[in-house]
Amino acid sequence: MADLTPEEIKHHVKTYVLVFVALAFLTIVTVGISYLDLGLGASVALALIVASVKGSLVACYFMHLIDEKTTIYWTLLVTAAAFLVLMFLPLGTMAVQVQV
Amino acid sequence: MDIPFTVKNRPDTGLYNGKLGVWLFLASEVMLFGGLFSAYIFLRTGAESWPIGADILNVPLATLNTLFLISSSVTMVMSWASLKLNDLKKFKLYLGLTFLLATAFLVVKYFEYSAKFHHHLYPSTNNFLGIYFTMTGLHMLHVIGGMIVIFYFLVPGVKMWDSNPSRFINRIEIIGLYWHFVDLIWIFLFPVLYLL
Numbered sequence: 001m002a003d004l005t006p007e008e009i010k011h012h013v014k015t016y017v018l019v020f021v022a023l024a025f026l027t028i029v030t031v032g033i034s035y036l037d038l039g040l041g042a043s044v045a046l047a048l049i050v051a052s053v054k055g056s057l058v059a060c061y062f063m064h065l066i067d068e069k070t071t072i073y074w075t076l077l078v079t080a081a082a083f084l085v086l087m088f089l090p091l092g093t094m095a096v097q098v099q100v
Numbered sequence: 101m102d103i104p105f106t107v108k109n110r111p112d113t114g115l116y117n118g119k120l121g122v123w124l125f126l127a128s129e130v131m132l133f134g135g136l137f138s139a140y141i142f143l144r145t146g147a148e149s150w151p152i153g154a155d156i157l158n159v160p161l162a163t164l165n166t167l168f169l170i171s172s173s174v175t176m177v178m179s180w181a182s183l184k185l186n187d188l189k190k191f192k193l194y195l196g197l198t199f200l201l202a203t204a205f206l207v208v209k210y211f212e213y214s215a216k217f218h219h220h221l222y223p224s225t226n227n228f229l230g231i232y233f234t235m236t237g238l239h240m241l242h243v244i245g246g247m248i249v250i251f252y253f254l255v256p257g258v259k260m261w262d263s264n265p266s267r268f269i270n271r272i273e274i275i276g277l278y279w280h281f282v283d284l285i286w287i288f289l290f291p292v293l294y295l296l
Contacts, residue, residue, distance in 0.1 A: 009184045016181070020174040027166050027290075031159065034295035047291040054287045058170075062177045062280040069114040072123050079127040086134040090142035 019061045026054050107266045122274040126281050133285055136235050140292065143227045151228050153294040156221070158212055162294045165208045166286065172201035173283040176276045183269045188261060191272075195254050198279070202247045209240055232293050239289060242282045249275050 004012070030050050038046065060066040065076075104110075105117040113120050144150050153159075179194035216222075216229070223233040253275060260268040 004184060006185055009181050013178065013181050016174055016177050020170065023170040023173075024167060027163065027170065030291050030295065031163050034154065034159070034291070040296075044296055047296055051288050051291050055284050058173060058280050058284045058287065062173050062283075063277055071113045071115055071120060075120075075123055075127055079130050083130055083134045086131070086138040087141065089138055090145060093142065094145055 015061055019057050022057060023054055026050055030054075107264070107270065116270055118270055118274050119277070122277050126277065129281060133235075133238070136231070136238065137288070137292070140231050140235070143231055147227060151226075153228075153232075153296060156228070157232070157294050158215065159294050161208050161212055162290055165205050166290050168201045168205045168208070169283045169286050172198045172205070173280050175201065176279045180269070180272045180276050183261075183265075183272055188258075192254065192258070195250060195272075199247060199250050199254060202243055202250070205243060206240065206247075209236070235289055235293065239282070239285055242285070246275070246279050246282055250279070 030047060033046050033050065034043065036043075065072070103117075107116060109115055110117060110120075175194045175197040179191045179198065182188075182190035182194055221229055223230045253272060257271070258268075260271070
């Protein structure tokens with residue numbers, strides 16, 4: 001993000017305001033969904049989908065990931081792989097419990 | 101001796117060193133919080149019963165705190181954009197607002213925690229409260245850490261703007277990266293702990 005013209009920066013600022021409106025709206029949506037009686041599975045899925053959309057907006061626009069160098073993409077790809085392993089570890093232990 | 105590549109990009113990485121450093125730090129932070137999210141799944145799937153967060157925790161206060169944090173992310177990125185537009189006054193305004201919003205977040209968290217303690221709900225009460233206090237407590241420490249750095253750039257650190265503006269802009273960009281990450285963690289903590 002080093003060589004942006006003032007016009008480009010002003011354009012970015014408009015995007016930041018739009019992203020903020022989207023984040024505030026999605027926060028209300030998240031809370032709204034929790035009041036619906038959807039069952040645990042659907043509630044978890046929907047809440048995580050909305051949170052992921054919000055997280056992606058923050059990462060892509062505020063953290064400028066949409067326009068970054070490949071060094072960072074590779075770093076994050078490895079991180080994401082390790083993170084997924086962490087998330088699936090508890091599920092692995094569940095599978096073992098079922099077998100026993 | 102000068103620290104290399106604080107302004108210019110390193111030819112092999114295409115980035116100034118501080119930026120790659122902060123991204124690597126954030127990668128380690130993903131694993132720190134990831135371990136706790138993993139522990140949460142482990143505890144919840146192994147529990148005979150698990151409370152709904154909203155029955156114990158204060159959802160309106162947490163919603164307000166979510167709005168505080170996303171607002172502080174916008175003011176943070178606006179402070180960086182203001183420097184890019186050569187407007188130091190607006191930079192100070194936006195970074196000051198970021199600090200105030202972070203303070204508001206902490207005040208709300210203080211009321212939330214004290215209400216729990218008042219009702220004799222402690223981390224040792226059950227596994228739900230154990231993981232709730234651990235995750236929100238660690239997140240709160242990150243907010244406090246960010247506030248210390250923000251305060252530094254707002255008051256003593258701002259003099260670098262006169263001596264080396266490009267380097268100062270980069271410093272604000274990377275404290276911004278950290279701050280947005282803290283916001284991002286809360287975006288996941290909020291539904292996981294309070295709503296599900």
